Amino acid sequence: MATIYEVAAAAGVSPATVSRVFNGVPVSAEKAALVRAAAAELRFTPNRTARSLRRKNAEVIALVIPDIENPYFTSLARGVEDVAQAAGYSVVLCNTDEDPGKEAKYLDIAIAENMAGVILAEADGRADLSGLIARSRPIVAVDRRTLFELDSVVLDNRAAGVAAASTLVDAGYRRIACITGPAEIDTAEERAEGWRSIVARSATPHGSEDYLRYSSFRVDGGRDAMRALLALDPAPDAVVATNNLMGVGALQVLSEAGRVPPAFGVAVIGDLPFTTLTPDATTIVRLPARDMGTTAARMLIERINGDTEPARTVVLPHEVVAATAGAPAV
Amino acid sequence: MATIYEVAAAAGVSPATVSRVFNGVPVSAEKAALVRAAAAELRFTPNRTARSLRRKNAEVIALVIPDIENPYFTSLARGVEDVAQAAGYSVVLCNTDEDPGKEAKYLDIAIAENMAGVILAEADGRADLSGLIARSRPIVAVDRRTLFELDSVVLDNRAAGVAAASTLVDAGYRRIACITGPAEIDTAEERAEGWRSIVARSATPHGSEDYLRYSSFRVDGGRDAMRALLALDPAPDAVVATNNLMGVGALQVLSEAGRVPPAFGVAVIGDLPFTTLTPDATTIVRLPARDMGTTAARMLIERINGDTEPARTVVLPHEVVAATAGAPAV
DNA sequence: CCGCCTCCTGCAATCGATTTCAGCACTGTA
DNA sequence: TACAGTGCTGAAATCGATTGCAGGAGGCGG
Structure with missing residues (x-):
């Protein structure tokens, strides 16, 4: 690995000058050319470690x-x-x-x-x-x-939650549940809060908090929560999943239960990755x-x-x- | 940011000794303890850049x-x-x-x-x-x-291609196409070669090379290739997609055309990521x-x-x- | 023609840790 | 008592690039 010293020797200048050429500090055109030629010849690349140290x-x-x-x-x-x-x-x-x-x-x-x-x-x-x-x-x-x-x-996580939930309301669903991430993660709580603000207005038979499930932001988390929701009486007729992976998990469980959208309303915050069957019936709140x-x-x-x-x-x-x-x- | 010199001064030893303590070189228990105490006190972490340089x-x-x-x-x-x-x-x-x-x-x-x-x-x-x-x-x-x-x-890419194609043959499909990646990528070619070795045995009406499409290893590539295949006469009745994303693209197009598995046979090399609708009818060659x-x-x-x-x-x-x-x- | 200023240039110090080498203390043996 | 051997320890060089400082060359105005 050629160093700045070898380049300097080859070009007949000091190492300082070589450094300057590579750092845009003014150097006479003549010497700069010499340095560049020598550097190219020796396939010189400045050592980033030394640079970082300095x-x-x-x-x-x-x-x-x-x-x-x-x-x-x-x-x-x-x-x-x-x-x-x-x-x-x-x-x-x-x-x-x-x-x-x-x-x-x-x-x-x-x-x-x-x-x-x-x-x-x-x-x-x-x-x-x-x-x-x-x-x-x-x-x-x-x-x-x-x-x-x-x-x-x-x-705007709250707004995303509002958007997801209200789209389901507008589509005619009445018992809208929510699956969100760990309570200590802000985004999980804020998105759930958006959902809450919507369902609080529309009368639901169950206390709305029964319809809110905290889980992990993973596929398994979505699956577990969805299963638990389906076991409720009365079961919800729609769900907001507050991230993409939970949405996947929820859809998997619904699919296994034979309740694919629109029979069961689903809104997901975040893009469903690589969906093979274009799920027109699912609402997506796309995140950039x-x-x-x-x-x-x-x-x-x-x-x-x-x-x-x-x-x-x-x-x-x-x-x-x-x-x-x-x-x-x- | 505390340096090794400051730690040395605080512990009353030389920098070399501090270095040795942190590198498992034998040092008397007494001095080692002094150094560790001083290091903890000063919240010392060795500078990785300097270490890398040396x-x-x-x-x-x-x-x-x-x-x-x-x-x-x-x-x-x-x-x-x-x-x-x-x-x-x-x-x-x-x-x-x-x-x-x-x-x-x-x-x-x-x-x-x-x-x-x-x-x-x-x-x-x-x-x-x-x-x-x-x-x-x-x-x-x-x-x-x-x-x-x-x-x-x-x-073993060829074997993966063989496995994918022969599973479709065994399932009763007869006109099996293949969508693979750019010809200059070995894995694309080898997997296609596995497919080729299987379809060569089973008589297909079309020259088998018509049923082989090179595209990009992406969703779009899978879509484009699948559309082209469906336009053939006779169209294939099954397809091997040689990577996961092309598999997704192919399934999307098939779904849009109303020809989901098992009506149309599909084998994918690589896991379909995050599938929402468990596609029992699709063969997956899982890659570790x-x-x-x-x-x-x-x-x-x-x-x-x-x-x-x-x-x-x-x-x-x-x-x-x-x-x-x-x-x-x- | 002189002095000042500008512009390059090179010397040498520096960044922070590692490591060679030599020196020192101490042990055990002859 | 002397000597070889062992085990720590510190001084100093080193890794490769950057940069403050001082000096030299050349330009320009007076």
Whole structure:
């Protein structure tokens, strides 16, 4: 691996000059040409580790997400990757599995590696970010807010819940349940709150809280909750699933029970990934996952480049794709 | 950020001793205790950048994959991440989008960052890995082979193709088509070859090559190919899709055309991600994506730790989940 | 023609940890 | 008592690039 010293020797200049050529600091055209020729000859690439050590700043950003196997976060990652790559940054993928311990470990690594910044979708909303903040490493919260006053890119989760539930009401369903994620995750609670505000208006025979199930944001969680809901008496005639995977789980159970939409109303917050049978009868509240990633990455890079404005919160819009069929007439 | 010098000063020892404590080199119990106390007090974490520079080896591995949004690669990534994390390595996610240019750029970065190793699912089978090899950076090829003699973790793609096609034959279908990926990707060609070897035996009215479509390994590719196949005369009565996304695309088109399995036979190589309607009538050749990731990561870490055995190739088994229903009687 | 200013350039220090080498203390043996 | 051997320890060099500082060349106005 050629170093800056070898290039300098080959070009007959000092290492400092070589460095300057590669960093856009003014150098006479003549020497610059010599350096470039020597560098090309020796296939020189600057050692990023040495650069990071000196600059105290690696061209790397950490993307900390709770579940890499969830297509929602995958799309988000894709967005981050696109922007980061274009700006010359690498992305370190940190999958926390919703485990605050793993998350903390990754945040420590971000510090130890002098990473330029962190994009964080928090596991439990209680992460200690003081270490990063003390070292003034920029952080952008994405999807979920944090305890700290930080840039964030989020959704109007309550509105998404309202949209999902009211679409079902409009379609004629009357006993609308809700399956949401762990109560300690803000997005789960906010989306459920949106649902609650709608069903509270429409009279339901059951106390509406019986129709609300907290579970995990996974397929299994959706399945378990859906089964429990179907066992109620009276059973609901529709359900809001507050994320994509729970929606999949709910639809699986409904399909097994022979109650596919529109016989049973379903609204899902988040895109159903790779659906093979286009489910026109399911309402989808589409979330701009990839946009969230690109937006967050752009904000982070601005911060890295020295932006010191007060923390901003960007709320991205969702889009409702209503089911084409309503509830069957009773 | 506390450095080793500050810890040394606080503990009344030399920086060398502090380093030794953190690297398992023998140090008297007494001084070790002093160092640990001082380190804890100062919340010291060794700076990984400095360490990498000195050791010429970062605790980071690059995972280079063509499509982060494909759940197959996501599972693989998950496997890699699990093993790497447990071994103290971070994973840098490199999404190449099947673009050899982006791939080359990422491989250069792996060199410039002194990354410990690379796990590579190649875009086009022509990557130039000589730079990494010259610097003796270990590489493990995964899913797809490379031009170089390297450790690899692959599938028996031909056998997977055979399994998919013969399951359809056994189920009673007679005009079996195949949708596969770009011809220059080995896995696409090998799986198609497996299909070809089966249909060559069973007489088909059409020349079998008409029933073979090369497309992109994406949902759209599957859709386009499936539409083209349905327009043939005679149209096939079954299809093998050689990856998960093409399978999704094919099923979407079939569903739109009202020809869902078992009316039309479908076998997919790779798991259908998050299916909402359990498609008992579709044959799935399950691929052990996550195992591939863990296996590759383990092999890579052995190499990083100095293993110098000749290159190994591990072939992981697939599993056939046959459709429960056969072809409708003619 | 002189002095000041600008623009390059090179020297050398620096980032923070690792590691070689030499020195020291101590033990056990002859 | 002397000596070889063992085991810690610290001083200092090192990894490769960046950058503050000072010096030299050349341009320009007075």
